Amino acid sequence: MEAAIAILKQSRDCNEIIIHAQEYIKDMYQKLGFDQVGDRFDEGGIPHVKMVKKLKG
Numbered sequence: 001m002e003a004a005i006a007i008l009k010q011s012r013d014c015n016e017i018i019i020h021a022q023e024y025i026k027d028m029y030q031k032l033g034f035d036q037v038g039d040r041f042d043e044g045g046i047p048h049v050k051m052v053k054k055l056k057g
Contacts (some may be wrong), residue, residue, distance in 0.1 A: 001032060008055060015056045038044040 005047050008014045008022070025042055026049050034051040041048055 001029075005032065005053070005055075015054070016052045017055065019047045019051050021051050023049055026051065029053075 008017060017034070019029065019034065020043055021034070024031045024039060024047075025028065026034075029051050032053070034053040037052050039049075041050075
């Protein structure tokens with residue numbers, strides 16, 4: 001994931017990364033700089049949260 005973030009940071013057109021993280025692993029994404037946006041939701045019967053990481057600005 002860190003390698004993917006590094007590649008996206010180099011892109012002129014990518015200002016943020018948006019993911020749907022399974023709820024049980026959201027702490028890992030928070031350690032990588034993602035913030036939870038909104039409430040938990042089910043996707044495929046599995047609890048998820050929307051998470052966003054700003055790359056610029």
